[in-house]
Structure formats: structure tokens, C-alpha cells
Amino acid sequence: MISPMPNRRxxxxxxxxxxxxxxxxxxxxxxxxxxxxxxxxxDKTARNFLAGICxxxxxxxxxx
Numbered sequence: 231m232i233s234p235m236p237n238r239r240x241x242x243x244x245x246x247x248x249x250x251x252x253x254x255x256x257x258x259x260x261x262x263x264x265x266x267x268x269x270x271x272x273d274k275t276a277r278n279f280l281a282g283i284c285x286x287x288x289x290x291x292x293x294x
Contacts, residue, residue, distance in 0.1 A: 261290045 263269045265286045273279040 258287065262286055264290075 262283065265282075267273070268279075268282050268286055271279060273282055
């Protein structure tokens with residue numbers, strides 16, 4: 231959930247920790263889509279597909 235506007239009549243609950251984790255997941259999917267074989271799922275077996283995802287994330291992730 232995106233943080234609500236402060237001038238709303240009914241202020242909805244907002245969890246900044248959950249929003250931060252959601253952002254990390256969305257950025258990981260965007261990095262995966264940069265690799266065409268992963269985005270179009272060329273691998274036929276689930277094992278090979280998972281291995282490709284792990285490889286891409288290992289290559290593209292930053293150490294923080």
C-alpha cells in the first residue's frame with residue numbers, strides 16, 4: 231500500500247516496513263525481466279527455471 235495523502239478524510243493504515251519489503255520484491259522482479267530467457271521462461275523444467283532465477287539474482291544483486 232502506498233502512503234495515503236495527508237488531506238484525506240479517512241486516513242488508511244500504512245506500514246512503512248511492509249512497503250519497504252514490497253519495494254524490494256518489485257525491484258527484484260524488474261531485474262529478472264531484464265534477462266529475456268527468464269522473462270519468457272525458455273526452460274521447460276521447474277528445476278532449470280529456478281536455477282536460472284537464482285543465477286540471475288546472484289549476478290544482479292548488490293551487496294549491502
